[in-house]
Amino acid sequence: MAEQNNEEMLNAMASVQEVKVGDLVKGEVLTVDDNKQAIVGIIGAGVEGVIPLKELSTIPVDNVTDIVNIGDVIDLVVISEIGKDKENGSYLLSKRRVDAKKVWEDIEKAFEAGEIIEAPVTDVVKGGLVIDAGVRGFVPASMVEDHFVSDFEDYKGKTLAYKIIEIEPSENRLILSHRAVVEVEKEAAKKELMEKIGAGDVVEGTVARLTNFGAFIDLGGVDGLVHVSEISYSHVDKPEDALTVGDKVTVKVLSIDPEKDRISLSIKETLPGPWDNIEERAAVDSILEGTVNRLTSFGAFVEVLPGVEGLVHISQISHKHIATPHEALQEGQVVTVKVLDVSEENKRIGLSIKALEEKEEDEVVVEETYEMPEESTGFTLGDVIGNDLKED
Known part of the structure; x- marks a missing residue:
């Protein structure tokens, strides 16, 4: 026993x-x-x-x-x-070290397979982002986005996707890139969009960036360019005068160049044309205010509505005899004009300044000769020579 x-x-x-x-x-x-x-x-x-x-x-x-x-x-x-x-x-x-070992093993497998991992941003430090993937990881500032970011504070607490760039468990070293994921996603979105849209299509987008020559519009992961001349029918000096980053806009696709990854867009092409219903908006005998845009030997072109210029023939500038429009007007000057005739079909408006001024009794009309303008204006020879060479 x-x-x-x-x-x-x-x-x-x-x-x-x-x-x-x-x-x-x-x-x-x-x-x-x-x-x-x-x-x-x-x-x-x-x-x-x-x-x-x-x-x-x-x-x-x-x-x-x-x-x-x-x-x-x-x-x-x-x-x-x-x-x-x-x-x-x-x-x-x-327990922490056992869990960390398992995490490192999983991360190594993901790295070898080229897989993307997700993890929250726990802190923003000088030089980049600290993330928690079960173990501490680091995203250098240059690997956060595919564009410059001045302040990363908004990233804290967000969960992002990353490509594993470098891993060394023995040194607790894990370097990640969110930028690499963004670039792959954008490339896929770009390819899909390029196959989906074509010249003439009207699509929605968001103003992503402004430059001195135009605005880049995000069409859903792919940027297209609206040149400053395509923002509005009115003259726009700088894109920021008309647009703000984040604005939702409707654009027309002007052209697509897949080889150069270039999409040309227009905002103004989606807007009502400046000459639409012009015979109602600038009816004969109506009085308008406009700006002298150009002076020629035969008259002054005055913008009376956004994108709409009318001609004040030299004979309609003043009751007094003037040899050139420059004697009475200057570019940029704001003037009041009377509509003499208007044609939506021909995109033409005839204007008069002198019709709104009183003629002095001792003024006489002097017959003048005119040279044919060197530029194409939409006005006929008769329009340029003038139909009003006699006193009103």
Whole structure:
């Protein structure tokens, strides 16, 4: 009987696992000490160990019970031996390091497979973004976007997709790029859009960037250019005078060059034409205010509506005799004019300044000769020579 008891005791002792630093063990949570550490029984070893709060998780937590509760069985690694006579356990254990090892293994597999991973941005530091992928990762500023970003504060808390650029678990080094993901997505979107749209199509977009020569419009991951001359029928000096980044706009596709990845757009082509219903908006005998845009030898071109110029023939500038329009007018001058005739079909308006002025009694009309203008104006020779060479 005594021999049997001794044999059972020896078998029990033999079955007890010897615990060494670096071992992977399983532990059952026995108690939680003031929510700052967990006391566990190491299964198969007959000894206890302690898990400090900081060794419970790869992410910061305030309480032990945020991660484990009494009765949970968890995987642990032995960090060090703290003495058989120490209170609350004989070994210092870590769940965090076991979890981190598994995370590194998963990340290495994703890296080898060329997979994209997602993780939240936990902090913004000088030089880039800190992310939590189960382990700490870093995104250099140059790898955040495919364009310059002056302030990264808005990225904090956002979950982004990344391509793994560099990984070294032994040094806890993980370098990621969100820019690489953005570039691939944009390239795919560009290819799809190029196949979907064509010249003449009218589409919606958002003003993405403004330059001194035009506005770049985001059509859904692909940018097209609206040249400053295509923003409005009215003259626009600078794109920012008419547009703001973030504006939603309707644009017409003028042309697509797949080889150069170039899309030319127009905003003004989606707007009512400046000559539409002109016979109602600038009816004969109506009085309008306009700006002298150009002076020629035969008269002055006055913009009376956005994109609409009318001709004040030299004979209609003044009751007084003038040899050239420059004697009475200058470019940029604001004048009041009377509409003499208008044609929507021919895009032509005849105007008069002198019709709104009183003629002095001693003024006489002098017959004049005119030279044919060198430019195409939309006006006939008769219009240029003038039909009003006699006093009103």
